[in-house]
Amino acid sequence: xxxxxxxxxxxxxxxxxxxxxxxxxxxxxxxxxxxxxxxxxxxxxxxxxxxxxxxxxxxxxxxxxxxxxxxxxxxxxxxxxxxxxxxxxxxxxxxxxxxxxxxxxxxxxxxxxxxxxxxxxxxxxxxxxxxxxxxxxxxxxxxxxxxxxxxxxxxxxxxxxxxxxxxxxxxxxxxxxxxxxxxxxxxxxxxxxxxxxxxxxxxxxxxxxxxx
Amino acid sequence: xxxxxxxxxxxxxxxxxxxxxxxxxxxxxxxxxxxxxxxxxxxxxxxxxxxxxxxxxxxxxxxxxxxxxxxxxxxxxxxxxxxxxxxxxxxxxxxxxxxxxxxxxxxxxxxxxxxxxxxxxxxxxxxxxxxxxxxxxxxxxxxxxxxxxxxxxxxxxxxxxxxxxxxxxxxxxxxxxxxxxxxxxxxxxxxxxxxxxxxxxxxxxxxxxxxx
DNA sequence: GAGAATCCTGACCATATGGTCAAATATCAA
DNA sequence: TTGATATTTGACCATATGGTCAGGATTCTC
Numbered sequence: 001x002x003x004x005x006x007x008x009x010x011x012x013x014x015x016x017x018x019x020x021x022x023x024x025x026x027x028x029x030x031x032x033x034x035x036x037x038x039x040x041x042x043x044x045x046x047x048x049x050x051x052x053x054x055x056x057x058x059x060x061x062x063x064x065x066x067x068x069x070x071x072x073x074x075x076x077x078x079x080x081x082x083x084x085x086x087x088x089x090x091x092x093x094x095x096x097x098x099x100x101x102x103x104x105x106x107x108x109x110x111x112x113x114x115x116x117x118x119x120x121x122x123x124x125x126x127x128x129x130x131x132x133x134x135x136x137x138x139x140x141x142x143x144x145x146x147x148x149x150x151x152x153x154x155x156x157x158x159x160x161x162x163x164x165x166x167x168x169x170x171x172x173x174x175x176x177x178x179x180x181x182x183x184x185x186x187x188x189x190x191x192x193x194x195x196x197x198x199x200x201x202x203x204x205x206x207x208x209x210x211x212x
Numbered sequence: 213x214x215x216x217x218x219x220x221x222x223x224x225x226x227x228x229x230x231x232x233x234x235x236x237x238x239x240x241x242x243x244x245x246x247x248x249x250x251x252x253x254x255x256x257x258x259x260x261x262x263x264x265x266x267x268x269x270x271x272x273x274x275x276x277x278x279x280x281x282x283x284x285x286x287x288x289x290x291x292x293x294x295x296x297x298x299x300x301x302x303x304x305x306x307x308x309x310x311x312x313x314x315x316x317x318x319x320x321x322x323x324x325x326x327x328x329x330x331x332x333x334x335x336x337x338x339x340x341x342x343x344x345x346x347x348x349x350x351x352x353x354x355x356x357x358x359x360x361x362x363x364x365x366x367x368x369x370x371x372x373x374x375x376x377x378x379x380x381x382x383x384x385x386x387x388x389x390x391x392x393x394x395x396x397x398x399x400x401x402x403x404x405x406x407x408x409x410x411x412x413x414x415x416x417x418x419x420x421x422x423x424x
Numbered sequence: 425g426a427g428a429a430t431c432c433t434g435a436c437c438a439t440a441t442g443g444t445c446a447a448a449t450a451t452c453a454a
Numbered sequence: 455t456t457g458a459t460a461t462t463t464g465a466c467c468a469t470a471t472g473g474t475c476a477g478g479a480t481t482c483t484c
Contacts, residue, residue, distance in 0.1 A: 058443065
């Protein structure tokens with residue numbers, strides 16, 4: 001027999017405890033998944049990180065996969081959000097630089113999320129590939145039109161807006177995903193300032209690329 | 213220039229059969245590790261991909277870890293090699309653009325290797341972190357001195373050479389590691405030309421960044 | 425071509441891990 | 455307080471997986 005009344009994930013009637021425990025499990029799972037990937041993570045480790053027993057974790061999420069799936073979905077919106085903030089009404093170069101800034105800040109402040117998405121992407125993103133060619137593509141198309149509109153008006157240098165975005169994603173996320181490499185190459189004397197240096201470098205690079 | 217044939221892995225065997233079988237296992241393991249990571253890969257899958265039995269695989273490598281470790285080590289040299297080819301004697305902008313080209317070509321032709329290193333790096337590169345802060349750092353230091361020498365002579369625009377390298381690594385490897393995302397965003401009509409577009413974009417970007 | 429060395433495999437083992445379940449305990453609305 | 459509901463857990467199970475081993479098959483050396 002199943003538990004008499006298992007909480008329904010999508011129901012709006014979650015209890016206080018459900019909200020708290022699910023949030024704690026998400027937090028612990030983000031730690032573990034970011035470090036080891038879906039496959040490398042174990043329920044035992046997630047449970048212990050969350051300070052819960054394994055069956056208790058399974059009580060709130062039906063499976064390890066479910067935790068991973070729900071977590072990915074919950075984070076996807078947050079992750080994509082900076083792109084939405086690019087406004088057609090602002091100053092073109094400032095808007096794009098502000099986007100670079102926001103993305104780099106996310107690498108600094110949310111490295112676990114960055115790694116989670118990177119791992120998922122490297123493994124062909126089977127769980128979010130529909131989003132990539134659906135919602136994300138639509139959003140990119142919209143913003144690319146804005147950017148290429150600016151280029152057509154001569155307000156920024158002509159540029160392929162989509163590859164510009166790839167380069168912004170790549171260069172900013174690099175500092176989260178490849179942190180060991182960055183720190184190793186910069187050495188002990190410079191690693192503490194790595195994000196400030198990155199900010200300076202990327203600002204200069206994209207300013208130079210975009211300024212007419 | 214580059215030899216047209218793929219770089220061959222020295223599997224380090226003594227007998228003919230050892231060399232052949234170890235190379236076949238490397239090839240199969242690269243497939244599996246790139247797709248699933250160390251933890252997600254199974255000996256059974258590597259064996260089946262190589263057309264061997266599991267005990268036979270273990271006969272040539274003592275453990276799954278050993279395959280992974282040896283493979284990583286064998287590929288590291290190949291992976292870093294393009295950087296060695298930057299010559300202080302060439303034309304500065306051409307030298308750096310040629311490096312970008314070589315790195316992008318590796319993303320196109322060796323995506324499995326790129327993903328293998330990316331996964332290792334994201335998981336903090338416990339097996340190669342000494343190389344990152346040792347041999348790789350030394351090589352980067354050497355080439356950074358060359359590049360910043362060019363800048364000091366006014367032959368390229370002033371630039372932080374190490375962050376320039378990070379940006380080259382990030383932007384070129386992005387097309388291998390995040391291939392699903394690139395294809396999803398570009399859509400079916402453009403994905404086939406993605407590497408040509410990338411080449412064009414990156415050439416333009418780094419030309420603009422470096423030209424005085 | 426014989427003996428030694430190398431190669432290969434089916435059967436097997438120990439452990440890790442995702443997940444279940446009955447029953448105990450805590451929480452909360454009345 | 456009380457009964458219903460939600461939460462928690464120890465014990466347990468099935469499967470996957472890394473790895474072993476004895477002995478048979480193949481290849482190499484002379």
